[in-house]
Amino acid sequence: MAAPALMGAAPARAADGSATGLRQHMRAVLAAELADRDAAQALTPLLHDVGFDWHPETVPVADCDFVLAFGFGNRPPAGGGDPAKVRYEPGPVNEELADTVAKVRAGRNVPVYAQWEIARFLTSKYGMSDVTSIEPLIAPDGTITYLSTDGVAAQVAEARKGAPGGAGTACVIGFRDHHKRCVQTTRDRGLKAYAPRGFDMPHTYDPESGQPWTRRRDLYLVNDMLAQWSALRSKLIADAFPNG
Template identity: 60%
Template sequence: MDRRRFFAAAAATTAAASLPLLSAGVAQARPAADAAQEQKLTRLMLDALSRALDDPATAAVVEPHIQDIGFNWHPPVTDVENVDYIVAYAFGNRAPAAGGDPAKVLYEPGPVNEALADTIAAIRKQKDVPVFAQWEIARFLESKYGMDRVTSIEPVIAADGTITYLSTDGVAAQVVALRGTSGAAGVVGFRDHVKRCVQTTRDRGMLAFAPAGVEMPGDYDAESGQPWTRRRDLYLLHDMYAQFAVLRQKAITAAYPNA
C-alpha cells in the first residue's frame, strides 16, 4: 500500500472510531476520549494533506477548517438554566396539502418541525423563557401547545403573493431585529443542523448555545419538500457546503477587508 492510500485508510479508521459525533442526538460536552481521537485525526490529516498539496504551510491553515466542518458536529452548549430565550430553526417541510402554486401557497410545516416544537415544549418545562421560532415550528407551538410568549418568524410575502422563505441567517437576522442581542440564546434545531444554527446565531451577534442535555430531533422526513432534507447523506453534504460558503466569505473579508 502506498503512503497516500495508507493515510487515507488511517483517516477513515479514525473517522469511523468517532462516528458517535455524527449520531449523537443529545447536545452535550465531548469527553476527553473524543479530544484524544481528534488529536490523532489532526496529525493524520495534516500529514496526508501536506503530502497531497506538497505544501505543509497551506495544509496547516486549511486542515483545521476541514476537520471542524467535516468531523465536528457538536455545537457549544450551556445549561438550560442559563438560557434567556429560545431561537428555533425549522428543518424541511411538506408540499401544500391542497395543492396550488407553491410560489404563492405556504408549504405545510411537516413532522420534523412538530418534533422541534416538542423539543421546545420540553425545554419550557425546565425554564419558562420567550421563544422566537421559525413559523413552521411556531404553528405547532400555538396549535398543539397553546404556548404563550412565542414570536413566529414568518416568510416574506410580496405584494403579488410570492413567498420568499427565510434562510437560517435570515431567521437569525429577524430575531435580532425583534429583540436585539442581549442575554443568552438557547438554540433549537435539527440534530445535524443545530451546530450551524448556533454558529449563524452567533454570527448575528447573539450569545448562543444549544441547551445541554436536550435531545434534538434527528429522524429525516423522506417526504420533505426540500430534497436535501430527505436523507442524511444528502443533508450532511448540504450543511458542509453551507458552512464552507460562510467560511469562504469570512476568510476573504479578513484577508482583503477593503476589496
C-alpha cells in the same frame, strides 16, 4: 466509478481515534498531497471543523434568556396550488422540533422565537404563550420567500435589540445535523448562542419533505457542509482583506 475517497492507495490509519490524532493524520496526508506543509497547517482545522465536528457548544438552560428554534424541511401544500404562492405544510420534523422546544421551555419560562413551521405547533398543540413566529416574506403579488437559516437569525437579532437588559443568550433548538450551523449562524448575527445541555435534538429525516436536500442524511450533510464553507469563505476573505 469509484468514490474519490476509495480511489488509489489508502493512506495509513491515524495513530489513534482521537480528534487530535485525526487532525495530525489529516495534516500529514494533506501536506503530502499538496506538497505544501503551510497550506495543510492552515486548512486542516477548517476541514476538521466543517466535516468532523457536528456538535455545538452547550450551556445549562438556566443560563439562557430566550429560546430560538429553527425549522427543518416541510411538506408540500396539502391542497395543492401554486407552490410559489401557497404556503407549505410544517411537516412532522418541525412538530418534533416543537416538542423539543416544549421540553426546554418547561424548565425555563422565557420568550420563544420560532420559525413559523415550529410556532404553529407551539400554539396549536401546546397553547404556548410568548411565542414570536418568524414568518416567510410575502411579496405584494403573493409570492412567498422562505427565510434561510441566516434570514431567521437576522430577524431575531433585530427583534432582540430592544430587549430589557440587552439581547441576552439564545438557547438554540435545531435538527440534529443542522444544529451546529444554527448556533454558529446566530452567533454570526451578533448574539450569544448555545445548545441546551442535556437535550437531544430530533434526527429522523422525512422522505416526503418538500425540500429534497432534507429527505436523506447523506444529501443533507453535503448541503450543510456547503453552507458552512460558504459562510467560512466570506469570513476568511474579510479577515484577510478587510479593505477589499
